[in-house]
Amino acid sequence: MGAPASDRPIVVDGLQINNWDRAVLEQLRNGGVHGVNATCAVWEGPAETLRAIGDWYALAGENPDLVVLAETVEEIRRAKDDGRVAVLLGFQNSSPFGDDYRMVEVFHRLGVRVAQLTYNIQNLVGGACYDPEDSGLTRFGGYVIDEMNRVGMLVDLSHVGNRTSRDAIEKSAAPVAITHANPTWFLDHPRNKPAEVIRALAARGGVIGCCLYPNVLGGETTTRAEFCRMVAALAGEIGPEHVAIGSDCTCNWSPDFVGWLRNGRWRPPSANPVRPEWPKWPSWFSGPADFPAITEGLLEAGLDEAAMKLVLGENWLRLFGEVFDGVTA
Amino acid sequence: MGAPASDRPIVVDGLQINNWDRAVLEQLRNGGVHGVNATCAVWEGPAETLRAIGDWYALAGENPDLVVLAETVEEIRRAKDDGRVAVLLGFQNSSPFGDDYRMVEVFHRLGVRVAQLTYNIQNLVGGACYDPEDSGLTRFGGYVIDEMNRVGMLVDLSHVGNRTSRDAIEKSAAPVAITHANPTWFLDHPRNKPAEVIRALAARGGVIGCCLYPNVLGGETTTRAEFCRMVAALAGEIGPEHVAIGSDCTCNWSPDFVGWLRNGRWRPPSANPVRPEWPKWPSWFSGPADFPAITEGLLEAGLDEAAMKLVLGENWLRLFGEVFDGVTA
Numbered sequence: 124m125g126a127p128a129s130d131r132p133i134v135v136d137g138l139q140i141n142n143w144d145r146a147v148l149e150q151l152r153n154g155g156v157h158g159v160n161a162t163c164a165v166w167e168g169p170a171e172t173l174r175a176i177g178d179w180y181a182l183a184g185e186n187p188d189l190v191v192l193a194e195t196v197e198e199i200r201r202a203k204d205d206g207r208v209a210v211l212l213g214f215q216n217s218s219p220f221g222d223d224y225r226m227v228e229v230f231h232r233l234g235v236r237v238a239q240l241t242y243n244i245q246n247l248v249g250g251a252c253y254d255p256e257d258s259g260l261t262r263f264g265g266y267v268i269d270e271m272n273r274v275g276m277l278v279d280l281s282h283v284g285n286r287t288s289r290d291a292i293e294k295s296a297a298p299v300a301i302t303h304a305n306p307t308w309f310l311d312h313p314r315n316k317p318a319e320v321i322r323a324l325a326a327r328g329g330v331i332g333c334c335l336y337p338n339v340l341g342g343e344t345t346t347r348a349e350f351c352r353m354v355a356a357l358a359g360e361i362g363p364e365h366v367a368i369g370s371d372c373t374c375n376w377s378p379d380f381v382g383w384l385r386n387g388r389w390r391p392p393s394a395n396p397v398r399p400e401w402p403k404w405p406s407w408f409s410g411p412a413d414f415p416a417i418t419e420g421l422l423e424a425g426l427d428e429a430a431m432k433l434v435l436g437e438n439w440l441r442l443f444g445e446v447f448d449g450v451t452a
Numbered sequence: 453m454g455a456p457a458s459d460r461p462i463v464v465d466g467l468q469i470n471n472w473d474r475a476v477l478e479q480l481r482n483g484g485v486h487g488v489n490a491t492c493a494v495w496e497g498p499a500e501t502l503r504a505i506g507d508w509y510a511l512a513g514e515n516p517d518l519v520v521l522a523e524t525v526e527e528i529r530r531a532k533d534d535g536r537v538a539v540l541l542g543f544q545n546s547s548p549f550g551d552d553y554r555m556v557e558v559f560h561r562l563g564v565r566v567a568q569l570t571y572n573i574q575n576l577v578g579g580a581c582y583d584p585e586d587s588g589l590t591r592f593g594g595y596v597i598d599e600m601n602r603v604g605m606l607v608d609l610s611h612v613g614n615r616t617s618r619d620a621i622e623k624s625a626a627p628v629a630i631t632h633a634n635p636t637w638f639l640d641h642p643r644n645k646p647a648e649v650i651r652a653l654a655a656r657g658g659v660i661g662c663c664l665y666p667n668v669l670g671g672e673t674t675t676r677a678e679f680c681r682m683v684a685a686l687a688g689e690i691g692p693e694h695v696a697i698g699s700d701c702t703c704n705w706s707p708d709f710v711g712w713l714r715n716g717r718w719r720p721p722s723a724n725p726v727r728p729e730w731p732k733w734p735s736w737f738s739g740p741a742d743f744p745a746i747t748e749g750l751l752e753a754g755l756d757e758a759a760m761k762l763v764l765g766e767n768w769l770r771l772f773g774e775v776f777d778g779v780t781a
Binding site for chain 2: 166168170218221222223224225244245246247250254255256257258259261262263266387388389390391394
């Protein structure tokens with residue numbers, strides 16, 4: 124590891140949903156994470172999301188040595204050179220758009236570059252991964268994707284239902300992402316993705332970020348070798364240019380936040396049969412500081428240097444570059 | 453018609469969506485309409501709906517001789533005796549509840565007594581009548597209906613998709629309404645209702661308000677006799693205790709409002725192939741002042757005095773009475 128910093132691979136994480144503060148940002152820098160899609164809305168509506176973005180502006184303003192709010196690939200590459208962490212503001216829901224497709228442009232102007240279409244339940248845009256029924260992409264959802272394509276915002280399908288995902292891949296003029304999920308052949312879980320969705324995504328130039336969140340990983344006992352072999356096998360299956368990492372790190376939250384993620388405001392907490400608790404993370408990856416372990420593991424799993432660089436960051440940057448300029452109709 | 457006022461049938465309209473002011477309220481009084489479900493939200497979210505309700509409080513406060521905001525059956529009956537119009541605040545969408553089932557109780561406290569689950573497009577609660585796909589009642593939608601049952605708010609299925617309608621009829625512990633639509637056997641239109649939905653509604657004690665809006669009536673050339681024969685035939689089919697009137701009067705609006713109803717904020721107006729225009733109403737029913745013509749027509753169509761009273765108002769009052777007290781789980 125004696126290579127100069129400029130030769131080291133750039134590391135970009137497809138998604139983290141931490142309770143962000145300086146200490147958490149330092150964990151990313153210590154782990155060599157140069158860029159990250161940081162969730163700033165899950166259930167929030169338009170007005171609440173404005174506040175969350177205001178919080179990010181304040182945090183970035185207070186820590187200019189450590190973090191930069193990035194809107195372009197160039198800013199992420201520059202952050203690596205500067206020893207800073209580049210943060211892309213992202214949504215895990217289309218709830219910030221409310222019922223108005225024009226809010227896509229509003230939030231793009233404010234710096235948001237990634238938006239997942241649905242979070243766990245059916246919404247105005249489409250169906251989600253836990254829904255017993257999935258409406259498919261709705262008519263409104265089609266206009267939302269048109270706008271995201273136009274302004275240059277990445278469509279994320281991670282918590283989206285399979286039918287809506289297939290519809291969105293077909294509808295989008297730009298390639299799309301699954302920022303944080305695994306194939307169902309690795310773990311059969313509603314949050315993971317069947318082969319037909321992953322293959323359709325890859326065929327249109329998209330990228331899937333393999334995910335370390337314990338519930339979609341198989342729990343804390345899953346080994347680093349098992350995870351990295353899965354990444355390597357997926358790269359063999361769909362091509363190394365379509366595979367990346369989306370850790371789904373959840374640092375610094377109290378247990379209450381799990382309840383918020385699970386129940387939002389859509390059901391009485393008493394109606395949820397599962398008690399909200401954070402799952403235990405594996406010992407070899409407990410947070411953003413453990414990213415170097417992934418690099419080692421991927422090489423051990425047989426990825427060559429070039430593929431490893433793609434998976435660690437270059438695939439996300441290639442995809443961001445293709446999306447962020449926008450598509451003229 | 454020399455009977456004393458107290459013997460005349462009480463007239464309750466299942467839905468009007470006027471641009472309300474004193475002149476419009478006078479039309480209702482002149483037409484002998486004693487109670488009406490008045491739409492105060494179509495696409496509005498929670499905060500916008502608070503303003504619309506505030507507007508109603510102001511209008512009622514300025515015209516105490518003419519209108520009363522009613523929350524009970526007793527207040528509607530009293531309005532007839534007082535020569536005033538009783539207004540029930542109603543929604544044509546669940547958008548005022550946002551993503552929070554607890555907003556049902558909030559708006560109930562503010563006086564809202566009727567809420568349609570969806571308006572024309574898929575939302576968080578379910579699918580709508582114009583959707584190519586209907587998710588059915590969602591999990592969130594189930595909790596919304598539980599709350600509506602509990603606090604005593606009438607579920608309206610008028611613009612709701614057929615699948616979601618069937619689910620809602622089954623889910624609701626209280627009988628439900630179609631406040632303004634006709635049977636598809638009268639006019640095959642997405643806004644009208646197939647026999648299986650109407651029969652399921654009636655079997656659970658619900659009421660359908662036959663609708664005079666030209667697009668679901670067959671246009672301005674449909675005659676009063678045709679409309680009234682339809683009402684009489686439907687009463688024969690499902691029982692006169694399940695049939696009522698929901699005129700869908702749209703007084704005092706500019707053409708812009710049709711564009712708002714059609715497109716909301718969910719699509720660019722340019723994407724709507726149909727130019728928004730108000731349809732022409734039939735000469736025999738151009739607004740709330742023409743309600744006496746319906747009474748005459750129903751008798752001509754063969755309804756007896758008892759059935760006519762049910763259809764003109766008593767069925768709505770019976771249903772309101774069953775719903776408004778709420779259901780204890």
